[in-house]
Amino acid sequence: MLKDTKVLGVIVFLLIGLIIGIFKSFAGLVPQGHFILATVIVALGLWIFRPGGLPFMAGGTVLLAGGLIFGLKYNVVASGFVSSAVWVLIPALYFGFVLQKTGLGKRIAYLVLKSFEPSWLSMAVSWFIIGIALSALTPSITVRIAIVMPIAISVVEACKLDYSSKGSAFITIIAWAMCLFPGTGWLTGSLTGPIMLGFLPPELKPMATFDAWFKILGLPWFIITVIFIILIYFIMKPKEAIGIPRDTFKEQYAALGAITREEIITVSVLLGSLLLFTTERLHHIPTAATALTALFLLIMFKIIKLPEISSGVNWDVIMFFGITIGLSTIFVTAGVSDWIGPILQPGLLSLAANPLVFLLVATFGIMLIRFIDVPWGFSTIALTVTVLIPIFNQFGIHPLVSSMAYIIGINFFLLGYQQPFVLMAEGIMQGKGWASRHVTIAGLSYIVAVVITLLVSVPYWRLIGAIR
Incomplete structure (x- = not known):
């Protein structure tokens, strides 16, 4: 039944694409724009439903081939692959790979856990620290989840909690969220950074430096993270004590053995990269160059070996990001952005005088769109970012402030299917961590944290x- 539903979903998107391409019913949109929009809708259907477990590359090839068939040049359809965002993304995924391969990520997690007397509060604080530490070493949320979630389930089992119970959800949801939220506050702390950098119009990309990202978005995402933890703590914390001896984590840390040569090299390279990322304004070495140099060192010291070049990272995901990042250029070249601009501008301009209202409207609008634009809302971002962000930049709103609505939307979840990282964590935990109702409660907590943070952040953004 599920398989039939996925096939039916693709067929519906295919029919919508055919109707758009054949009838060209959007007034003011040139024929090429209709064809490209139709192609994107077909690709979107394949990305959302993925019948038979089709890789993201299936939709990507449709988009690339369609773009070329309907008259776009190679440098347009493949523009995402020459973006600095992709060349930060590829080394970043390898950073995550070596963090997992060497055991360094697990060592960091247990080092933090064993440093506190076990309690529900210290558990929340521990996951917060672990999330920041792992975010500093790799922007790969996938790897952070792969490291953290098995440990979280082992904590649930050590506490003898029922699977999918309130206590189990408390531990696993906070652990999962700390893989996602804290690192969003700096450019290389999450894949959201390179992704949004890739979507920005070329003239605005220089404004999205590491320093600017951290200065503008670091505090808001810290506030979102803290408020989220507080809400989950009061909503899901069991009344009973946590019931796990401190020696449990000390024993698990000791079982890892002495730190290895590979771990020392890995942590040295990754911390060195982080130092260069944060001091870019002093030495002017681009973030992508630093990331690629770090990748070279990991290969030179044989932390990454020849067979692992192909198997160490998910190239399907890399291709997906490269293709979707190029959507902005595709929409501009095909005239789709020129067509959507006059439609959006009147409403947008009416909000220009009140940045708070603009951000709230844009944020909730993108959240609503995420119910259907499932793959992180990338097609919506690509379609609107070249219209929305430059307009508000002219009204004195920094592109990264405008980007906040999109970034909130990328991290948004209310139902499990909306957030691929929820599905990934559930797969790792084999359904033992939380129930679907816990995901919805956590999603509502995230929305509350976002609204409060926007109210606080607008005065802060004015101040800086x-x-x-």
Whole structure:
């Protein structure tokens, strides 16, 4: 039944694409724009439903081939692959690979856990620290989840909690969220950074430096993370004590053995990269160059070996990001952005005088779109970012402030299917961590944290000059 539903979903998107391409019913949109929009809708259907477990590359090839068939040049359809965002993304995924391969990620997690007397509060604080530490070493949320979630389930079992119970959900949801939220506060702390950098119009990309990202978005994402933890703590914390002896984590840390040569090299390279990322304004070495140099060192010291070049990272995901990042250029070249601009501008301009209202409207609008634009909302971002962000930049709102609505939307979840990282964690935990109702409660907590943070952040952004 599920398989039939997925096939039916693709067929519906295919029919919508055919109707758009054949009838060209959008007034003001040139024929090429209709064809490209139709192609994107077909690709989107394949990305959302993935019948038979089709890789993301299936939709990507449809998009690339369609773009070429309907008259776009190679440098347009493949523009995402020459973006600095992709060349930060590829080394970043390898950073995550070596963090997992060497055991360094697990060592960091147990080092933190064994440092506190076990309690529900210390468990939340521990996951927060672990999330920041792992985010500093790799922007790969996939790897962080792969490291953290098995440990979280082992904590649930050590506490003798029922699977999918309130206590189990408390531990696993906070552990999962700390893989996602804290690192969003700096450019290389999450894949959201390179992704949004890739979507920005070329003239605005220089404004999205590491320093600017951290200065503008670091505090808001810290606040979102803290408020989320507080809400989950009061909503899901069991009344009973946690019931796990401190020696449990000390024993698990000791079982890892002495730190290895590979771990020392890995942590040295990754910390060195982080130092260069944070001091870019002093030495002017681009983030992508630093990331690629770090990858070279990991290969030179044989932390990454020849067979692992192909198997160490998910190239399907890399291709997906490269293709979707190029959507902005595709929409501009095909005239789709020129067509959507006059439609969006009147409403957008009416919000220009009130950045808070603009951000709230844009944020909730993108959240609503995420119910259907499932793969992180990338097609929506690509379609609107070249229209929305430049307009508000002219009104004195920094592009990264405008990007906040999109970034919130990328991290948004209310139902499990909306957030691929929820599905990934559930697969790792084999359904033992939380129930679907816990995901919805956590999603509502995230929305509350976002609203409170936006209310606080607008005065802060005015103070630092990000809003003039």
